[in-house]
Structure formats: C-alpha cells, structure tokens
Amino acid sequence: MTAAGLPMAVPAQGLPPRVRIHEVGARDGLQNEKGVVPTEIKAEFVHRLADAGLATIEATSFVHPKWVPQLADAEQLFPLLGDLQGVHLPVLVPNERGLDRALALGAHRVAVFASATESFAKANLNRTVDEALAMFDPVVSRARESELHVRGYLSMCFGDPWEGPVPVAQVVRVCRALLDMGCDELSLGDTIGVATPGHVQSLLAELNEEGVPTDRIGVHFHDTYGQALANTLAALQHGVTTVDASAGGLGGCPYAKSATGNLATEDLVWMLQGLGIDTGVDLGRLSATSAWMADQLGRPSPSRTVRALTHQEQ
Ligand code: HMG
Numbered sequence: 001m002t003a004a005g006l007p008m009a010v011p012a013q014g015l016p017p018r019v020r021i022h023e024v025g026a027r028d029g030l031q032n033e034k035g036v037v038p039t040e041i042k043a044e045f046v047h048r049l050a051d052a053g054l055a056t057i058e059a060t061s062f063v064h065p066k067w068v069p070q071l072a073d074a075e076q077l078f079p080l081l082g083d084l085q086g087v088h089l090p091v092l093v094p095n096e097r098g099l100d101r102a103l104a105l106g107a108h109r110v111a112v113f114a115s116a117t118e119s120f121a122k123a124n125l126n127r128t129v130d131e132a133l134a135m136f137d138p139v140v141s142r143a144r145e146s147e148l149h150v151r152g153y154l155s156m157c158f159g160d161p162w163e164g165p166v167p168v169a170q171v172v173r174v175c176r177a178l179l180d181m182g183c184d185e186l187s188l189g190d191t192i193g194v195a196t197p198g199h200v201q202s203l204l205a206e207l208n209e210e211g212v213p214t215d216r217i218g219v220h221f222h223d224t225y226g227q228a229l230a231n232t233l234a235a236l237q238h239g240v241t242t243v244d245a246s247a248g249g250l251g252g253c254p255y256a257k258s259a260t261g262n263l264a265t266e267d268l269v270w271m272l273q274g275l276g277i278d279t280g281v282d283l284g285r286l287s288a289t290s291a292w293m294a295d296q297l298g299r300p301s302p303s304r305t306v307r308a309l310t311h312q313e314q
C-alpha cells in the first residue's frame with residue numbers, strides 16, 4: 001500500500017485501460033434498507049459520490065411506492081440533483097407510468113429491469129418474463145424517441161433462489177429481447193451472488209456467439225459468497241468495461257431474500273487501482289462518503305476497503 005492509502009499499481013496483461021463504474025448505492029443500496037433515508041441525506045449522498053469522481057450514479061426508481069417505499073420520494077429527490085453537471089443520473093422505470101414520471105422531471109437515462117427467471121419476474125414485477133418484456137417494449141421505444149439512453153437490467157443470470165441454476169439459453173433469450181427492443185446496454189445481474197468466474201466467462205462467450213457484443217454488456221455482481229471481485233476480474237479479462245457497484249456495499253434486493261451485498265465500489269476501485277486501471281474515482285473521498293452513510297444508517301459498512309481505510313469497527 002502507498003502512503004496515500006492506495007494499492008501499488010501493477011498492471012496485468014489483457015485488461016482494459018479504463019473501466020466505467022455504474023454506481024448503484026443510492027438506488028440498489030438504499031431500496032433495501034429497512035428504514036427510509038431522509039431525502040436530503042440521499043441528495044447529499046449522491047453529491048458526495050459525484051465529488052468522489054463517479055460519473056454514472058443511479059439516483060432512484062420511479063416504481064410503485066408501495067412496492068419500494070424506500071424510494072417513494074423520487075419526485076422530491078430528483079430536482080435536488082439538478083446542479084450536477086456532467087454526471088449521468090439514470091433512474092429505474094418499470095412501465096410507462098414510471099417513464100412519464102421520469103420524463104416529467106427531465107431524466108436523461110432510464111433503465112428497465114427484466115428477469116431471466118419466471119419466479120423473480122413474478123416477485124419483482126408481478127408479471128411473467130414475457131409479460132414484463134411486453135410492459136418494457138413501449139417504455140424503451142418511447143424513451144428512445146425522446147433520445148434517452150436506455151439500460152436493460154437482467155436479474156438472476158446465474159442462479160435463482162426458487163429455481164436454482166439458470167440455464168444460459170434462458171439468459172441469452174432475454175438479453176436478445178432487450179437489445180432488439182432498443183436497449184443501449186445490458187447489465188447482467190448475479191442477484192443472489194452465486195456466480196463463479198468460469199460461469200461468468202462461459203455466459204459472456206455464449207452471448208457473443210448469439211450476437212450480443214461485449215461492448216454492450218455491463219456486469220452486476222453480488223458478494224454473497226465472496227466471489228464478486230473474482231467474477232469482475234473474469235469479466236474484465238473477457239473485455240467488459242462497465243461494472244456496477246454500490247458505495248460501501250449497500251443493498252441487495254427487496255424481492256429476493258438471499259440477495260445480500262452488492263459489490264462494494266471501494267473494493268472494486270482498490271482492485272482496479274492496483275491493476276493500474278483508470279476509474280476517475282478518488283478512493284479516499286469515496287470511503288469517507290460510505291463511512292458517513294454507514295453512520296447515517298447506524299451500522300458499519302460491509303466493505304472491507306471502507307473499514308480498512310476509515311478504521312471502522314467490525
Ligand atoms: P402491479 O401491482 O402489477 O401494478 O405492479 P399495475 O400495473 O397493476 O398498477 C397498479 C397501480 O399501480 C395503478 O394505480 C398504477 O397506476 C400504479 P391504480 O390505478 O390502482 O390507482 N402504478 C404506479 N404508480 C407509480 N409509479 C409507477 C406505477 N406503476 C403502476 N411506476 C409494478 C407492477 C411494475 C408497478 C410493480 O411490480 C413495481 O413497482 N415493481 C418494482 C419492484 C422494484 O423496484 N424492485 C427492485 C428493483 S430490481 C432489482 O433490484 C434488481 C437489480 O438491482 C439488478 C440485480 O441486483 O439483479 C436491477
């Protein structure tokens with residue numbers, strides 16, 4: 001470690017020079033908190049993440065407030081972020097109602113969120129997989145007509161708490177449908193954290209074979225079994241350059257009980273910095289932000305890097 005609290009940079013062969021971090025703490029993290037974080041604290045969180053150099057910060061969701069009460073203040077929060085220049089602030093929209101709400105507030109980037117499995121589609125969206133795709137279709141085309149960037153999340157790409165291992169063909173089919181609909185990029189979610197590096201590389205290879213190019217794919221790992229960084233490295237070796245992560249390791253998913261721990265942004269940045277890969281993120285500022293958020297939530301951050309750098313109690 002260097003005196004500045006950074007790992008020594010020692011590049012490895014075959015990795016991209018730069019990675020775009022898609023920060024999900026304010027949405028995926030806070031949606032899973034038991035309590036509701038006050039709107040002003042959320043706004044400060046997003047501002048601090050931007051100050052730490054994160055350029056894509058998923059801000060909130062325009063979903064049904066009864067389904068995710070933690071993010072029911074989207075209308076109040078979004079205008080408080082209007083002064084963030086040059087930072088992308090994507091928001092989740094499940095349907096046209098959500099898109100209307102996002103458009104009314106001037107959102108420039110939206111994300112729909114599909115499932116590779118029927119069980120999670122039902123639990124998360126009250127729809128079958130195909131009904132959910134039919135719900136997204138007009139959302140994506142209207143978003144594109146309004147020149148919005150559209151991300152297509154796909155959950156349960158590796159395993160599902162109700163259905164077990166997820167066949168690759170099932171994942172490929174929904175990825176294709178999301179791209180054919182007009183999504184600009186995909187985010188492959190290991191929602192319950194059961195993926196391992198070989199599985200990641202075989203899914204990516206299969207997607208390529210089916211005509212899904214790597215530059216349209218982001219990865220979204222959970223650290224339930226401690227595999228998130230190993231899986232990320234496997235994805236980078238395959239050529240992926242967009243990685244989702246959550247500041248301080250906040251969150252999971254409210255509709256999948258075994259989904260704990262998004263990959264912590266600090267743990268990711270530590271590894272990338274050590275590999276000499278540029279992220280634009282100031283690790284000291286980011287860790288301080290997550291330590292501050294952990295104080296707001298009344299518990300230590302689960303991120304090992306945040307704990308090490310800010311000397312938080314276990
Ligand atoms: P539904 O109950 O089937 O809704 O829920 P509906 O379409 O039958 O509509 C019922 C009522 O809800 C109507 O009102 C609608 O207007 C209203 P009424 O006419 O009865 O007065 N409504 C809305 N209100 C506000 N905003 C909206 C909206 N839509 C309908 N957007 C629905 C279907 C999709 C709405 C619901 O299931 C929902 O909101 N689900 C969201 C769940 C969620 O946000 N989950 C977490 C995100 S996914 C995730 O975390 C995974 C990810 O992070 C990746 C990973 O980790 O794997 C992305």
Ligand code: MG
Pocket residue numbers: 028191220222252253262
């Ligand atoms: Mg997640």
